[in-house]
Amino acid sequence: MTTQAIAVITGGSSGIGAATARLFASRAYSVAILDVNRDRGEKMAAALSAGGTARFYDCDVSDAKAVDAVAARVEKDLGPAEVLVTSAGLIPNTESIMDMDMEAHDRMWRVNYNGTIHACRSFGRQMIARKRGAIVTLGSINSLLPLPLPAYNPGKAAIARLTQLLAVELGRHGIRVNSVGPTYVMTETLQARVDAGLRDVNKIMSVHALDTLPSPEDIATAIAFLCSAEARTITGVLLPVDSGWLAGVSYKTYAGGVPWKE
Numbered sequence: 001m002t003t004q005a006i007a008v009i010t011g012g013s014s015g016i017g018a019a020t021a022r023l024f025a026s027r028a029y030s031v032a033i034l035d036v037n038r039d040r041g042e043k044m045a046a047a048l049s050a051g052g053t054a055r056f057y058d059c060d061v062s063d064a065k066a067v068d069a070v071a072a073r074v075e076k077d078l079g080p081a082e083v084l085v086t087s088a089g090l091i092p093n094t095e096s097i098m099d100m101d102m103e104a105h106d107r108m109w110r111v112n113y114n115g116t117i118h119a120c121r122s123f124g125r126q127m128i129a130r131k132r133g134a135i136v137t138l139g140s141i142n143s144l145l146p147l148p149l150p151a152y153n154p155g156k157a158a159i160a161r162l163t164q165l166l167a168v169e170l171g172r173h174g175i176r177v178n179s180v181g182p183t184y185v186m187t188e189t190l191q192a193r194v195d196a197g198l199r200d201v202n203k204i205m206s207v208h209a210l211d212t213l214p215s216p217e218d219i220a221t222a223i224a225f226l227c228s229a230e231a232r233t234i235t236g237v238l239l240p241v242d243s244g245w246l247a248g249v250s251y252k253t254y255a256g257g258v259p260w261k262e
């Protein structure tokens with residue numbers, strides 16, 4: 001067991017979770033990466049271990065018993081979780097409710113929504129025992145407005161509400177629970193969709209206030225802020241990290257046009 005604070009990152013093998021694991025490791029946390037991608041996760045943990053302690057745990061977050069078992073192992077190996085970031089998730093493509101595959105729909109909920117609850121329960125209990133901790137769930141701009149991703153979109157809205165429920169339930173134990181809501185972040189997973197013609201970069205850029213999208217590191221920085229002492233009275237919020245998407249998506253599609261030439 002280490003004496004350092006422990007950060008648990010689900011989905012830490014790649015993308016936003018990997019950037020978050022790197023950031024917490026650079027801030028002297030021991031990092032536990034829970035993911036189904038063993039190959040990448042083990043490489044990440046090995047790279048992070050050069051500067052401290054990092055371990056990979058092969059764990060499918062959709063399996064409540066597996067998450068519980070891994071939480072017990074993390075506590076034994078490293079210590080109780082101080083930080084939990086739930087970044088494990090599946091990212092879909094546009095589809096209609098009438099035509100979607102219900103098995104894929106249910107799988108999306110099991111990983112994205114149930115996986116978030118499972119991690120919050122298993123590691124939240126460790127935090128309750130110590131009366132301290134911070135949890136950040138991965139929401140999305142999908143938490144805020146409808147987009148044609150009928151399993152993913154309502155799931156992210158549900159994660160925002162779950163975050164509020166947990167904030168109240170765990171607040172009396174000194175635990176804060178918040179969410180981040182990224183806009184499009186060009187992780188390898190999303191870049192592959194762009195390359196396959198499944199996302200239109202021009203359309204994406206046309207509705208943001210800023211002309212730059214957040215990087216995985218920008219999301220990690222927002223997560224680290226929400227977990228820090230500077231955010232000690234912030235709980236139950238969804239922090240959009242969206243380059244002005246929420247402000248721009250209605251403004252820039254106004255039927256009367258924008259008051260400057262684009």
Ligand SMILES: NC(=O)c1ccc[n+]([C@@H]2O[C@H](COP(=O)([O-])OP(=O)(O)OC[C@H]3O[C@@H](n4cnc5c(N)ncnc54)[C@H](O)[C@@H]3O)[C@@H](O)[C@H]2O)c1
Nearest residue numbers: 011013014015016035036060061088089140184185187189
């Ligand atoms: N990239 C974006 O544009 C974007 C925007 C908003 C929100 N998000 C959210 O951020 C999170 C991370 O997205 P990303 O872009 O980094 O994706 P990513 O594909 O790079 O990372 C997701 C990770 O989750 C892991 N994972 C998948 N299923 C799992 C399971 N059942 N158990 C454990 N691990 C599992 C994957 O192996 C992968 O390492 C997701 O929740 C996603 O919805 C992403």
